[in-house]
Amino acid sequence: MTTLTFDSLNPATGEIVGSHPKQTADAVHEAVGRAEQAATWWSGLSPAERRRRLLDYKAIIAQHIRELAALVHKETGKPVGDATLEIVLAITHIDWAARNAQKVLGRRKVSTGMIGLNLSATLEYLPLGVVGVIGPWNYPVFTPMGSIAYALAAGNAIVFKPSELTPGVGVRLAELFGEAVPEQPVFQTVTGLGETGAALAADPRVKKVAFTGSTATAKRVMAACAENLTPIVAECGGKDAFIVDADADLRAAADACLWGAMSNAGQTCVGVERVYVVDAVYDGFMRELSDRVSTIKAGDQYGPITMPGQLDIIKRHIDDATKAGKVVTGGPDSVRPPYVDPVIVEDVPEDSPAVREETFGPTITVRRTNDVHEALELANASAYGLAGTIFSGNSRRAMELARMMRSGMTAINSVISFAGVPSLPFGGVGDSGFGRIHGADGLREFARPKAISRQRFPMPGMNLTSFARGADEIERLISLITFLHGRRKR
Numbered sequence: 151m152t153t154l155t156f157d158s159l160n161p162a163t164g165e166i167v168g169s170h171p172k173q174t175a176d177a178v179h180e181a182v183g184r185a186e187q188a189a190t191w192w193s194g195l196s197p198a199e200r201r202r203r204l205l206d207y208k209a210i211i212a213q214h215i216r217e218l219a220a221l222v223h224k225e226t227g228k229p230v231g232d233a234t235l236e237i238v239l240a241i242t243h244i245d246w247a248a249r250n251a252q253k254v255l256g257r258r259k260v261s262t263g264m265i266g267l268n269l270s271a272t273l274e275y276l277p278l279g280v281v282g283v284i285g286p287w288n289y290p291v292f293t294p295m296g297s298i299a300y301a302l303a304a305g306n307a308i309v310f311k312p313s314e315l316t317p318g319v320g321v322r323l324a325e326l327f328g329e330a331v332p333e334q335p336v337f338q339t340v341t342g343l344g345e346t347g348a349a350l351a352a353d354p355r356v357k358k359v360a361f362t363g364s365t366a367t368a369k370r371v372m373a374a375c376a377e378n379l380t381p382i383v384a385e386c387g388g389k390d391a392f393i394v395d396a397d398a399d400l401r402a403a404a405d406a407c408l409w410g411a412m413s414n415a416g417q418t419c420v421g422v423e424r425v426y427v428v429d430a431v432y433d434g435f436m437r438e439l440s441d442r443v444s445t446i447k448a449g450d451q452y453g454p455i456t457m458p459g460q461l462d463i464i465k466r467h468i469d470d471a472t473k474a475g476k477v478v479t480g481g482p483d484s485v486r487p488p489y490v491d492p493v494i495v496e497d498v499p500e501d502s503p504a505v506r507e508e509t510f511g512p513t514i515t516v517r518r519t520n521d522v523h524e525a526l527e528l529a530n531a532s533a534y535g536l537a538g539t540i541f542s543g544n545s546r547r548a549m550e551l552a553r554m555m556r557s558g559m560t561a562i563n564s565v566i567s568f569a570g571v572p573s574l575p576f577g578g579v580g581d582s583g584f585g586r587i588h589g590a591d592g593l594r595e596f597a598r599p600k601a602i603s604r605q606r607f608p609m610p611g612m613n614l615t616s617f618a619r620g621a622d623e624i625e626r627l628i629s630l631i632t633f634l635h636g637r638r639k640r
Contacts, residue, residue, distance in 0.1 A: 155169045155171055155172060156169070156170060157169050157170075158316065160224050160225070161226070161227040161453075161457075161458070162227040162449075162488060167225050168317070168318045170318070170341040170342075172341070172343060173340045173341055173346050175345070178350050178353065179353060181335075181338050182280055182282075182355050182356060183355070185280040185307040185309050185336075186279065186307070188307040188334040189277065189279045189306060189336075191336075192277075192305060192306070192331075192336045193305040193306070197251060200302070200303065200305065201249065201252070203331050204244060204248035204299070204302060204303060205245065205248050205249075206331075207244060208241055208248065210326050210329050211237065211244070211323075211326055212241055216234075218233075218291065218319070218322065219233040219237055222319055225287075225290065226288070226290065226315070227415075227453035227456055227488070228414055228415075228452070228456075229451075229452065236289050236291050236292035237291050237292070240291045240292045240295040242570070243292075243295055243299050243300075243588060244295065244299040246573065246589075247299045247302070247303035247572070247592070247593065248303055250303075251304060251593055254275070254590045254593045254594065255274065255593055255597055258272065258273060258274070266603070268605055268606055268608065268609045269603050269605055270603070270604045271602065271603045271604075272602045273599060273601055274599075274600050275304070275593070275594055275598065275599055276597060276598050277306045277596075277597060278304075278357035279306060279355070279357040280306065280307050280308075280309060280356050281297070281307070281308055281309075281356070281358050282308075282310075282311070282350040282356040282360070283297045283309070283310045283359075284347045284350065284359065284360070284361045284363065284371065285297075285310060285312045285316075285362055286313055286363055287312075287313035287457065288417040290312060290319040290320065294312065294320070294360075294362065296576060296587035297360035297383070297587050300587060300588070300592040300595065302336065302337065304596040306358075307334075307335075307336045307337070308336065309338050309339075309356070310323070310324060310338065310340070311346055311350050312339060312341065314341075314342065314343050314344075315456055317341040323339065347371070348374055351371050351380070351382075352374045352377060352378070356380060357381075358383070358595075358596060359371060359381075360585075361382060361383070362385045362386075364386060368386045371384070382585070383585030384584055385536075385578065386578070387419055387534060387536070388423075388535075388537060388578065388582050389507070389532050389533075390422055390423055390424070390538050390539070391423075391424045391532070392407050392411075392422045392425045392426070392514075392538070392539045392541070393426050393522065393525045393526065393529060393538070393539065393540050393551065394407075394425070394426070394427040394435050394541050395428055395541060395542035395544065396428045396430040398431065398435075398541035398563075399541065399563070400434050400435050400438050401438055403435060404438035404439040404441075406564060407425060407514070407539075408442050408446065410539065411423065411492075411513070411514045412443075412451070412492050414452060415452045415453055415490065415512050416509065416511040416512035416513060417455070417460075418566070420559070420569065421566070422539065423508070423509055423514060423515070424505060424514070424517075424528075425514055425515065425516040425517070426517050427516065427518060427525070428519055428521055428522055429519065432518045436478065436496075439494065440478060440479065443479050447491060447492075448489035448490055448492075448512065452512065454488035454489050455511065458487070461485060461490070463507075463511075464490055464509055464510070465482065465485045467504040467507065467509045467511070467513060468480070468495075469482055470503050471498045471502060471504035471513070471515060474498050474499055474502055475495040475497045476495065476496040476497050477493075477495055478494035478495060478516070479492055479493065479494045481493065490512050491512070492513075493511075493512065493513040494513070496516045496517070497518075498515040500528065500531065506532070506533075508534065526554060529555060529556075530554075533581040534578070534582045535558065535578050535581070536583075537557050537558065537560065537578070538555045538557045538560045539560065539561045539562075539565050540552050540563070542563070548562045557578065557579070557582075558575070558576070558579055558586075559574070559576065559578075572589065574588060575587070575588050575589040575590075575591035576588040611623065612626055614627065
């Protein structure tokens with residue numbers, strides 16, 4: 151039987167980067183079967199053995215960083231330097247997950263309280279088994295590794311379905327893991343289109359799915375998972391806000407805003423799309439932003455739009471924004487496939503698609519606000535809730551604003567900095583998804599809590615879980631509870 155294939159293309163040139171099989175549901179089924187056996191072996195290793203192998207994997211990726219960056223560059227079009235940066239971040243996450251898994255997930259004693267005085271109690275987090283990871287194309291190493299590394303560290307086996315736009319990167323990540331762990335197929339990659347990912351999500355032997363992609367696709371993946379009550383962690387889109395306070399460092403704010411909005415051609419789920427600036431510094435901030443953006447051009451500082459279909463959405467948003475608002479730079483002519491030059495538009499109505507919907511391109515809308523509280527209110531008026539940024543010279547106020555921002559993550563006086571801190575969880579709320587990768591929460595996301603209680607000795611005069619229990623024992627229980635909990639606090 152002839153195996154159907156598909157090509158991955160360089161979005162900047164249209165050249166074929168590689169050809170990969172469209173793996174069928176049967177092929178996915180076989181991969182999951184191999185992963186089941188590998189999961190038994192992998193989870194049976196000691197935590198120290200898994201740690202050693204994951205650190206070996208980290209070292210191998212570091213040794214192949216130039217090769218991987220070149221492949222990411224070819225399949226996504228992003229500059230080699232940006233590709234290198236995402237691989238470096240992925241390496242730091244593999245390292246953190248490997249070194250902290252036992253401390254976070256290992257067995258530990260927990261308090262039993264007065265009622266359980268005669269008990270000992272332990273809590274630990276056990277592997278799930280096979281974890282399916284469905285990855286994106288915009289950060290084809292960093293983003294899926296946030297699930298893969300943490301799930302592996304937790305003792306699971308992985309079946310990874312990369313985006314059809316970046317299959318070569320996904321294949322290579324699994325091949326390099328095979329160099330570190332040659333004994334069993336603990337980490338496999340399956341390639342294909344949407345049907346391949348659907349088959350992975352629908353397999354009842356997959357005990358959790360980690361998905362990164364659009365909100366609409368996440369709903370379809372959830373529907374497939376629902377058939378088997380398979381839990382899912384979903385990292386979806388964002389419409390992230392950037393707030394500039396009255397006492398912010400305007401040069402630093404403009405520099406960070408521009409990079410957060412334009413790097414990777416704006417194809418960043420936690421990138422900047424909406425900017426709210428306090429009136430007192432609005433003009434100064436816009437001067438700084440305008441000066442800097444004049445030196446930025448697609449094809450030089452950032453690459454093409456990786457997914458051709460996204461160009462239609464970007465163009466629609468630009469057309470809408472430029473008709474309703476005031477153009478600072480760029481416009482409809484900025485769309486010159488496969489590139490989009492920077493677009494900045496002021497005074498776009500808040501109900502505009504350019505403000506409400508994820509654009510995923512190098513565009514931002516900017517709005518003047520009376521004060522920082524109005525800026526926060528506008529920032530929070532979104533169905534999305536992934537990330538955001540606060541620039542302020544007042545550290546206390548900045549922290550308060552960051553806490554009140556409706557997002558899973560907020561950076562203060564920096565942009566997207568939380569992604570580089572492995573101990574911080576990564577994820578959103580609302581239409582941006584649920585669940586967390588990275589950090590201790592990310593490790594626990596791919597494990598199941600196991601609670602064990604053990605009776606050390608019978609509780610004298612109070613056998614409460616027996617049909618031989620008498621009325622006097624209930625009276626003693628009432629007296630104890632009244633003594634412990636019956637006093638009201640004034």
